[in-house]
Amino acid sequence: MVKLTYDLITRCSQFLNAIKEFQIDLRGYKINVIENLSSTNDQFGCIDLSDNSISKLNYLPKLNQLTTLLLINNRINYIENDFALNCINLKNLILTNNKIDNLNEIDKISSCKNLIRLSLVNNLVTKLKYYRLYTIFKIPSLRVLDFEKVKLIERQKAKELFESKKGIKMIENIKKNKLYNENEYIDGLNEIKKNEHNKKELEKIIKNTQNIEDLMEIENKILNGEIINDLNVKNKNNNNNIELNKDDNKNLNKNNEDKNLNKNDKNKKEEINNNNKKDEEDLKVENVKDEKNIKLKEDNKNININKKEEEDLNKKNRRKKIDISKEKIEDIKMEIEEEKQEKQEEKEIKKKEKDDKKTQKKEEKNIKIKEEEDEKEIKPVKGRGRGKKKIEEIKEEKIQTTKKTKKINELEEKQSKKKEQPKKKQTKRKK
Numbered sequence: 001m002v003k004l005t006y007d008l009i010t011r012c013s014q015f016l017n018a019i020k021e022f023q024i025d026l027r028g029y030k031i032n033v034i035e036n037l038s039s040t041n042d043q044f045g046c047i048d049l050s051d052n053s054i055s056k057l058n059y060l061p062k063l064n065q066l067t068t069l070l071l072i073n074n075r076i077n078y079i080e081n082d083f084a085l086n087c088i089n090l091k092n093l094i095l096t097n098n099k100i101d102n103l104n105e106i107d108k109i110s111s112c113k114n115l116i117r118l119s120l121v122n123n124l125v126t127k128l129k130y131y132r133l134y135t136i137f138k139i140p141s142l143r144v145l146d147f148e149k150v151k152l153i154e155r156q157k158a159k160e161l162f163e164s165k166k167g168i169k170m171i172e173n174i175k176k177n178k179l180y181n182e183n184e185y186i187d188g189l190n191e192i193k194k195n196e197h198n199k200k201e202l203e204k205i206i207k208n209t210q211n212i213e214d215l216m217e218i219e220n221k222i223l224n225g226e227i228i229n230d231l232n233v234k235n236k237n238n239n240n241n242i243e244l245n246k247d248d249n250k251n252l253n254k255n256n257e258d259k260n261l262n263k264n265d266k267n268k269k270e271e272i273n274n275n276n277k278k279d280e281e282d283l284k285v286e287n288v289k290d291e292k293n294i295k296l297k298e299d300n301k302n303i304n305i306n307k308k309e310e311e312d313l314n315k316k317n318r319r320k321k322i323d324i325s326k327e328k329i330e331d332i333k334m335e336i337e338e339e340k341q342e343k344q345e346e347k348e349i350k351k352k353e354k355d356d357k358k359t360q361k362k363e364e365k366n367i368k369i370k371e372e373e374d375e376k377e378i379k380p381v382k383g384r385g386r387g388k389k390k391i392e393e394i395k396e397e398k399i400q401t402t403k404k405t406k407k408i409n410e411l412e413e414k415q416s417k418k419k420e421q422p423k424k425k426q427t428k429r430k431k
Contacts, residue, residue: 001032001053006039014044021045021067026052034058046070062086072096079108091115097122103134103174110138117144130170133158352416356409363405367398 002008008029017023023046031052038061040047045065050072057071057079066087077099084090090112101124109118118139125131126146135145137158142150161167205218371394 002029004031004035009039037061057083059083060087068092070094074098079105081108082111084112092117094119100125106135106138119146121146137162
């Protein structure tokens with residue numbers, strides 16, 4: 001037997017079922033008692049405890065998420081009072097193939113006030129006369145009982161029956177004792193089977209009769225109970241023959257068992273020989289596999305060595321390319337710098353030319369201003385030509401000075417150009 005522990009709950013499979021409920025599967029662990037369900041942390045809408053050996057449906061802890069409880073193929077014969085008081089949302093309770101044999105247990109199930117589906121198929125309680133009506137009366141929220149819909153007519157009948165005086169007395173008797181013993185129930189089933197067998201034989205006799213007179217005789221015998229006795233005698237004889245056949249079959253089975261034992265011994269020897277052969281073949285296969293693995297390892301090592309060599313070569317080539325690219329970049333930078341220098345020199349030359357022009361203009365203006373001042377200072381004398389001669393001399397001096405300044409400026413420009421030309425040649429050599 002296995003105990004329902006926290007470890008088992010954590011190890012079990014947990015999944016979304018077809019109704020999109022989070023379900024835990026605790027099937028087939030031979031669990032004896034329902035316990036420690038609080039360790040599920042109220043996460044599951046469906047708990048499956050089928051195919052175990054639970055004999056008692058204990059008091060359940062607070063599980064608000066629980067809507068479906070599956071207890072198929074267990075040994076439940078007792079249910080605790082108010083077992084699902086804390087499970088407010090329990091709607092489906094499946095107790096198929098258990099050992100519930102008393103209607104008192106249905107009173108305990110009625111504590112589930114929101115129960116919609118209940119299954120007690122293959123329980124002894126279902127064989128009782130008023131089982132279905134009683135369960136419908138006790139659990140008014142039920143919609144499906146034993147996989148059959150609860151009809152409105154059934155609800156009305158249950159009310160009429162169990163609200164009357166007879167029904168109240170029946171409920172009192174139910175609470176005191178069981179309505180039947182198991183042995184009586186089995187005997188009743190056997191009697192029903194016998195009656196059905198007799199009916200079939202009577203039907204055969206009636207079909208074989210051809211005259212009305214024979215039919216009349218059969219009717220009279222039935223009324224007197226003669227045919228039924230004959231049939232019972234036949235059944236007894238058949239039963240005796242069956243018992244004799246059973247004894248013969250037992251003896252045959254013993255002989256067959258002895259033969260089977262001898263065959264089993266031979267089969268065991270053959271199996272041992274076959275297993276030895278298989279072991280030898282497996283060893284050969286393993287040796288072949290080992291050899292293949294060794295070869296594969298060697299091949300992988302060679303491949304890794306080749307890969308490393310290729311990577312080293314690639315690295316070297318990359319470095320060379322990087323060095324070449326660096327040289328190119330330096331050359332490009334030198335060219336850009338030279339171009340910048342040339343542009344700056346051109347700008348400086350233009351500036352000088354502009355400055356020279358401005359200086360010339362200023363000088364010319366100054367000369368004009370001086371001429372005007374000289375003209376004002378030198379006032380011509382009447383009857384004499386001395387003033388005019390002086391003015392003409394001053395003009396000639398000024399003209400000569402301007403010419404000299406022009407020549408000096410031209411010489412300076414030529415010299416500056418001669419100095420600039422060798423610089424350009426040097427830059428070209430560097431390239």
